[in-house]
Amino acid sequence: MKNHMIKVCFSLVLGLMFMNADAQRASRKRAANAPATQGVQQTEQTQDVKPPSGYNPYGNIPIERDSTSNTNGVVKKSLRPDGAVDKSFINERTPLPYENLRWDDALYSEKVWRELDLREKMNQPFRFEAEDDNGSQMFFDILMNAIKKDSVVAFSDDRFTTPLAEAEMGNLTSGGPLDTNAVRDPNDPNKIVKWVVSQESFDPKAITKLRIKEEWVFDREASRLFVRILGIAPVKTIQRGNSTQNEVMFWVYYPDLRKTLAKYEVYNPKNLGYGRMTWEELFESRMFSSYITKSTLDNPGNKVIRQMIKDPILALLEGDNIKERIFNYEQDLWSY
Template sequence: MKIQILKIGFLFLTLAALCQTADAQRVKKKRNDGGGGNTTTTAGTGAEQGATNVTRPPVNPRAGIPIRVDSTGMAGTEGIGKSMRPTGAFGHITDSINNKRQPLTYEYLRYDDALFAEKVWRELDLREKMNQSFRYAGQEDNGSQMFIDILLKAVQEGKVTPFADDRFITPKTMTEVTEMTQGSADTNEVRDINNPDVVKEYVVTRASFDPKSVNKIRVMEEWVFDRESSRLFCRILGVAPLLSVMDASGKERGTKAMFWVYYPDLRPVLATYDVYNPKNMGASRMTWEELFEARMFSSYIVKSSLDNPGNRNVRQMIKDPILALLEGDNIKERIFNYEQDLWSY
């Protein structure tokens, strides 16, 4: 009986060894058939091997030299992910509750009750003290808490649609948005150690997009006086992050909109993110949607439809920047006085 058991065990060991040998031969054959086209391109030295692990590098059609993309140094990747332990000393609102929060429905405004309506374009300079919450570089379980990161995440996840203009006519593709959020690229040659005259590959090092490079946000809104309720309403219609345009000397000479998003589509997303309170994080539970509706930000008017038949910006009509700011305050005061002049005390 013992001899039979030993024979059976020896048979199983033999079969296992044969199967392992066959698997090793199949893997070796698959690697040989694949050639070098689908393998990961790495350099010879340890520093080059630690640079990146990019599969199937594109080939330079002119020189036939492979191009490797180096994605090291990408900022904003630290601390991403959900914490496996409570990160606060007191009970926090769970993610399930955060995700269920919805903005309040707007009060319906009839077309016939709109006694007064004017559109206004504002710019928020995030470098101002009152707007510092927009630049809070913190990480939570739902991701980065910086406003531009929240906006880009909503666009990348398809929760909102990016548009090329403030009339929301032409949607932008994700490729166009990604190109605007990519940093500058630098191409370096990697030469053969044994023959320095031979270029093995080109390494393209692309810097990561710095969300703090977005210093301004443009907001389009409409002020409506409703005769039914006898009050002035402000409805935000669109939001656009602005990229700074630099001249040769490195001085900012203007801005350009990355994309426009329709604010009513963005409200449900903003309702799931809390605003950073620099004074007391335990006293405030304000969401980004509540911040915009309560207008707790500092801004200045750059364009309006009030007495503007040419549909031009304030800076196009007034070149002096100080006088342009004063004209924006004048527009704000005229809208405010319209409501006040309807009442008699």
């Protein structure tokens, strides 16, 4: 009787074991043969659960953008009159229209490219560092504000054929590549609290030169020599290895820029009041120091002077010869 009971219990245990194994095999088979829609539904459910904003997927460490390094474009206006006299009329200034020059009256015409070294003493107002109600008073910042706010178009060439897109302008005026720095816990130097992504803001002081394209025209009706500035281009100094190179950032059509320049005053170290002129008056009055780098006269190869004359001193002398030739052309038309 005992042996019979032992056999019955043993058979029951074996049966339960086989039933459990069959159930496990059936569940694995159902999972393997499950339809694709279940996988899609499962994926959709996992996609609904989004990670917290500002966290990276490699450890849930927060990533922050350093906004202190990019404060360009913020204009702080004075809440009280910042001066003894009212100068609000400056924002309403408009440049005088140019005198019409007819093609039939153009007896002589020559295009000239000039370069302004902003480090020269006479060109120091171009680098004046100050803030006013209309923004930064540095010339490059005025130029950038005109492009951003006053619908002045930036071009990639001095013939004004290819406008630059906003993304291209952003790349030109970026301070450099993005840099990611780790902020560590002061109590545990091995623990990273967050990552801070920063980028140096563009330094306007890196603009050390300006390039100007202009045309000299002798009008036989007025019997005088006119000069018309056609374009202005900032030149950025780039350090590459042991050498420095000058690179034109963009060109701006000067007649489009005149309205903006008429609303900004030029720094005058001798008189900070009524003796200050506008930037438009400065360019029209030729109150800057420059040297000629290219001319269309006697230049069939359309080359700059430095390509034809390698010596820098002789190249400067050739630029002075071109300047003197233009001056003598008008003077030699008269006899006294």
